[in-house]
Amino acid sequence: MTQLSDKILNDISEESEFEGYVKIDRYNSEKIESIAAHYHDILGKLGEDPSREGLLKTPERVAKSLQFLTHGYDMKPAEILKSAMFKEDYSQMVVVKDIEVYSMCEHHMLPFFGKAHIAYIPNGHIVGLSKIPRVVDAFARRLQVQERLTNEIRDCIQDTLKPAGVAVVIECKHLCMAMRGAQKQNSVTTTSAFTGEFVNEKTRAEFLRLITASLD
Numbered sequence: 651m652t653q654l655s656d657k658i659l660n661d662i663s664e665e666s667e668f669e670g671y672v673k674i675d676r677y678n679s680e681k682i683e684s685i686a687a688h689y690h691d692i693l694g695k696l697g698e699d700p701s702r703e704g705l706l707k708t709p710e711r712v713a714k715s716l717q718f719l720t721h722g723y724d725m726k727p728a729e730i731l732k733s734a735m736f737k738e739d740y741s742q743m744v745v746v747k748d749i750e751v752y753s754m755c756e757h758h759m760l761p762f763f764g765k766a767h768i769a770y771i772p773n774g775h776i777v778g779l780s781k782i783p784r785v786v787d788a789f790a791r792r793l794q795v796q797e798r799l800t801n802e803i804r805d806c807i808q809d810t811l812k813p814a815g816v817a818v819v820i821e822c823k824h825l826c827m828a829m830r831g832a833q834k835q836n837s838v839t840t841t842s843a844f845t846g847e848f849v850n851e852k853t854r855a856e857f858l859r860l861i862t863a864s865l866d
């Protein structure tokens with residue numbers, strides 16, 4: 651097993667702060683070392699030579715990469731929303747669309763990625779707009795299935811902001827269906843979850859119209 655370089659050790663010992671309210675232990679040295687050791691073995695089992703130059707640092711890179719790709723476990727999505735809720739007398743639909751989603755399927759640990767479209771109808775409070783994509787990331791940066799990701803985002807916004815309704819639509823491509831398995835390159839999976847006023851057909855139709863409308 652290769653030694654972790656000084657630079658990586660320095661990175662690891664740094665704890666980064668996330669907007670002052672959620673601590674992310676970005677590179678936990680014990681975790682990185684242990685995951686890297688497993689990947690060193692995996693490389694050998696795949697028929698590779700883990701001691702060849704190009705692969706020397708690969709186990710550590712993979713370990714750090716995996717820790718980044720699952721950093722949502724260290725985030726507190728409800729706290730993210732609570733940190734920027736403002737009293738406001740606005741009761742029309744607020745839509746944030748085309749939010750990039752990068753997640754990993756829990757079955758194959760391969761990426762699925764695409765877009766999330768989210769709306770809520772305020773009920774006395776609005777939320778800082780950037781907090782919506784941050785909540786998406788907090789749930790997406792974990793091992794997921796698209797359906798649970800969709801419901802978790804809906805429930806978090808509903809339970810924390812307590813709006814008159816929440817709508818979440820997510821469209822993703824799953825690499826486990828494209829690179830392997832069914833090998834379908836163009837299929838896109840759409841999931842949706844609604845609460846409150848979005849259960850009403852007219853409100854839902856308005857949301858769907860807004861997320862398909864172009865700005866041009």
Ligand SMILES: Nc1nc2c(ncn2[C@@H]2O[C@H](COP(=O)(O)OP(=O)(O)OP(=O)(O)O)[C@@H](O)[C@H]2O)c(=O)[nH]1
Binds near residue numbers: 755756830
């Ligand atoms: N519902 C759902 N299924 C998912 C998601 N991501 C991956 N999957 C599916 O999880 C299933 C796992 O099925 P298994 O039969 O246990 O695994 P497998 O033998 O690798 O299946 P194939 O992918 O068909 O080769 C597959 O059908 C995947 O397409 C997701 O987000 N939601």
Ligand SMILES: [Zn+2]
Binds near residue numbers: 755757759827
């Ligand atoms: Zn999968």
